[in-house]
Amino acid sequence: MRLSMLSRLYLVVLLIALCACATLFWFSSLTLNMTILVTLSILIGSFILARFFLSDFRSGIEALELGMLNIKDGEFSTSLSYQKEDEFGRLCSLYNETVEQLRKEKHWLYQRELLLDKVTQSSPDVLFLTDNEGILVFSNIAARDFFGSSAGIEGASIYDLAKNAPNGFDDVIDSMKEGLFTLTPNEQEQQTWHISKGSFSLNNHPHILFILKQMTRELSRQEVAVWKKVIRVISHELNNSLGPISSMIHSGKILTKGSEDERLSRVFSTIDERIKHLSEFVQGYGKFAKLPEPKIQAIDWQPMLTQLSAHWQFTFDTSVSATVHVDPVQIEQLLINLLKNAHESGSDREKISILFKQINRQSIIEVSDRGQGMADGVLSSALIPFYSTKSSGSGLGLALCREITDAHHGHIALQNREGGGVTVRVVLPNLV
Known part of the structure; x- marks a missing residue:
């Protein structure tokens, strides 16, 4: 002993x-x-x-x-x-001092853990951590939403969870490659994502941290920024040319005043008419390139639809009463553009409708018609500036709608309907 x-x-x-x-x-x-x-x-x-x-x-x-x-x-x-x-x-005494220091460090680490957890849980990026066997040991709220689970997903296999993720994610997990990839959520347009991963040791065991970031809006914003720059350059050059031409036409009319040659008069009239048309064309593009920041205010949904119905024929649910926080001028312009496209789609006017609903602090607007619909290639390019299938179209209607939606931190999507026609879905967050 x-x-x-x-x-x-x-x-x-x-x-x-x-x-x-x-x-x-x-x-x-x-x-x-x-x-x-x-x-x-x-x-x-x-x-x-x-x-x-x-x-x-x-x-x-x-x-x-x-x-x-x-x-x-x-x-x-x-x-x-x-x-x-x-x-x-x-x-x-030395022990007490050491314990006091350890207590402070423990409290500091605890506060850092709380802060880190708050940041990761509130992050819009999808974050999840797996061990070397693909079992999740940590996930944030965005990850649970991404995998379609309302409860915790820790302890589940990433390969099983990938089956509930948007279409295409299982291939990304199988390949374990980093970079951009595309997903196709159910009944939504194709989305662009970026995946990155990092390997490190946790408790002497290898782990992999996955970070998924939604890049669709960022890429769209950069694309629109490039188009705006092109439009500003073109508008500037056209305005510089149209001014002198208009002045020369005016001078030419003065110099030929009293001339009885009708052909010369027709030439001046045609040039003047085309200058006015081109000026209106440039102004339309300038409006897209210089869209102001939205002035958010609370408005009643029904009066806006009632006012629009005086100029455009469409059906809507008159029993829906809601308050939305948007820029009324920009949202009205968005609805006018969508209704104009619906009426030009070949749809019967009585089959054009606007559906409004509010879900999870989001306002959802759906404008539907029963026209000819759109080909897949047209659907993917319809929101790009200058793109139009109409001979007299400027290609700015839907592009302006997307710009207005982005300014409200929302998103817009087009989808063909069964039985013919198109539904344009606009999702706007409640900015209050």
């Missing part, structure tokens, strides 16, 4: 006392019984004195042992009460 340090000190004291008493048996004139009695008395007295003088040693040892047990259990809120001015007192 292994003795404690305190027990060994007691034993040393007793052995020293016993050695000192051994001389009594050889040099003392006391009887044997008296010698044994004196020896026992000395041993007992030595033990009592040793216990008295080593009491602080025992208290210090017990205090330090209790403190180390607390550290082992991860408990840093308890301080040692040993306050005597000796070596153990200094050790206990």
Whole structure:
């Protein structure tokens, strides 16, 4: 049996006392019984004195042992009460200072964990962590939404979860490649995403962190920015040319005033008419390139539709009463463009409709018709500036709708309907 340090000190004291008493048996004139009695008395007295003088040693040892047990259990809120001015007192004081520092660091780490969790959970990017076998050990809210789960998905296999993800994600996970990829969510337009991953060791086990970022809106924003720059350059050059031409035509009319040549008059009239048309054309593109920031305000949905129905024929649910926070001028322009396209699609006017609903703090507007529909190539290019299938179209109607939607931090999508026709779906967040 292994003795404690305190027990060994007691034993040393007793052995020293016993050695000192051994001389009594050889040099003392006391009887044997008296010698044994004196020896026992000395041993007992030595033990009592040793216990008295080593009491602080025992208290210090017990205090330090209790403190180390607390550290082992991860408990840093308890301080040692040993306050005597000796070596153990200094050790206990140093222990208390160390525990206080550890307590502060633990609190700081806890606050960092809370902050990190808050940032990751509120991030719009899809974040999830897997072990080397593909089992999820962490995911944020965006990841759970991405995989179509309302509850926690920790402990599930990424390969099983990929089956519930948007179409195309399972191929991305199988290939384990980084970069851009496309997904096709149900009943939505194709989306562009970017995936990146990082490998690191957690608790001496390899893990992989996946970060998925929705790039559709960013790419669309950059694309629109490029188109706007092109439009501004073209508008500037055209305006620089149209001004002098218009002035020359005016001068030509003055110089030929009184001439009876009808051909010359027709030439001037035709040039003047084309200049006006071109000026209106440039102004339309300039309106797209310089769309102002939306002035958000609360408006009633029904009065807006009632006002539009005075100029455009369409059906809508008159029982839906809601308040939306949008720029009324821009949203009215968006609806006018969509209704104009619907009426020019060849659809019967009574089959053109506007559906409005609010779901999860989002306002959803759907403008539907029963026209000829669109080919897949047209659907994918309809929102691009300058693109139009109409001989007299400017290609700005739907592009302006997308610009207005983006300015409201929403998104727009086109989809063919079963039985013919197109539905344009506009989703706007409640900006309050």
